[in-house]
Amino acid sequence: MPEKSAIPERTARPGVFGDVPAPGRVHLAHTDSNPSAASATPATSPDARHAGHRPCPTRAAPPPVVRPFAFAARLVAFGIGRVDFLVRLVGLAVVGNVEPFTSDWFVGRRIRGAAQVSLSKRARQFQEMLDGRGLDLEVVELSDSTHTADDAARALGCAKEQIVKSLVFRNTATDGPVMVLASGPNRVDEAKIAAVLGSEIGRANAAYVKRTTGFPIGGVPPLGHREPMLLFVDEDLLQYDEVWAAAGTPNAVFRIPGKITSILDEHIVLPVT
Secondary structure: OOOOOOOOOOOOEEEOOEEEOOOOOEEEEEOOOOOOOEEEEEOOOHHHHOOOOOOOOOOOOOOOOOOOOHHHHHHHHHHHHOHHHHHHHHHHHHHOOOHHHHOOOOOOOEEOOEEEEOOOHHHHHHHHHHHHOOOOOOEEEEOOOOOOHHHHHHHHOOOHHHEEEEEEEEEOOOOOEEEEEEEOOOOOOHHHHHHHHOOOEEEOOHHHHHHHHOOOOOOOOOOOOOOOOEEEEEHHHHHOOEEEEEOOOOOEEEEEEOOHHHHOOOOEEEOOO
């Protein structure tokens, strides 16, 4: 029987899971039929290497965390973030109706496209004038400017044609004020007004407007002026059941339901373009 190759045995090293033989220790076995062939087999099988291994104990999964009030807490937080929601809730609890809390009582509500703010002194004075005439109309002052027809339509979320422009002219013959109430996109043909008036008219400057109407340009309402004036109304305004006009300041407006002519002083209706 042929002799085995002499390879020195290496001492096994202590390991975490028992004694682990040093790497590279193999036995070379020769067969009688083929002395030159050699097969390398590990000196130690995997089972033998891990004979000292002890399995780790299995850790149980933690129980699921139950949050029964999570949804309710989020709902409450959402309500607190919405002041108008709380105001409506209080109104419903106190008077059984949310309308008083969302109209006159609630400052900061939204009128269609823009937020309403508390009335300025001049806007309050115009509101008192409307009340004194027995007109059930409400002045609102917005955070957005309504200085131009485009600004007003954008702030109110209505058509530009529903915006009433209060344009002040000066009668060149008498220097008296002439007012034309025109639909938002319409450009006034001064020749048509002059033909009805019997004299030429010219545009008034800011000082003239303030002196004769008592209001600044951009906030001139269609009524309640300091001085009496000739009044012309664009016939295009009569096709709408609701229009909006300035109410004393560039940010204040009031809604006129029905025909605007129902609240005006003596006037003349005609096409202004």
